[in-house]
Amino acid sequence: MVNNIDDIVKLAPFLEEDLLDYLAEKITEEVNISQISNLAPHLSEETLDKLVIKVVKTGTVRMKDLVGLAPFLSEETLDKVVMKALDNGNIEECTGLYPFLEEDTLHKLADKLVKKYGFNAIKGLAPFL
Known part of the structure; x- marks a missing residue:
């Protein structure tokens, strides 16, 4: 085997x-x-x-190492990984994953980023909202 x-x-x-x-x-x-x-x-x-x-x-x-896998992964898995990265303070490594996230997750992510860091924190996310 x-x-x-x-x-x-x-x-x-x-x-x-x-x-x-x-x-x-x-x-x-x-x-x-x-x-x-x-x-x-x-x-x-x-x-x-x-x-x-x-x-x-x-x-x-590292979250940025997942970018090459993003087209092959489910949106659900990508959403979980990105939200976990946000909770762990590693969100800056996830910008390459944004185009592959569900719209609802993008909005939740934007909301959390704005609350935590201000509007300037969603510059990389804005094109996908």
Whole structure:
């Protein structure tokens, strides 16, 4: 059985999405964003969301490193990640994710930023509101 992330990355272009999702969900080793990025085009959105949430929970990833994965992730996952970044004081790393957020999340984010930092804080967010 293949359970090493590097082996799965090598096989990804040749596997059906269902099989690749199954293998990715069986990974027990710690994965990094670079490895996940290599798998992203081949995984289902649901499996990719799970892997990204798992890595984000470890606290070892910078939010700006998720920008390349944003087109492959669900809006729900992106919304959770960005709101968590705001709560943790890392919102400045999320500007590249703004175009991929749901409208409701953008408004909540703008509201929180204005309340916390003033109107000047939403300059990067304004084009997407």
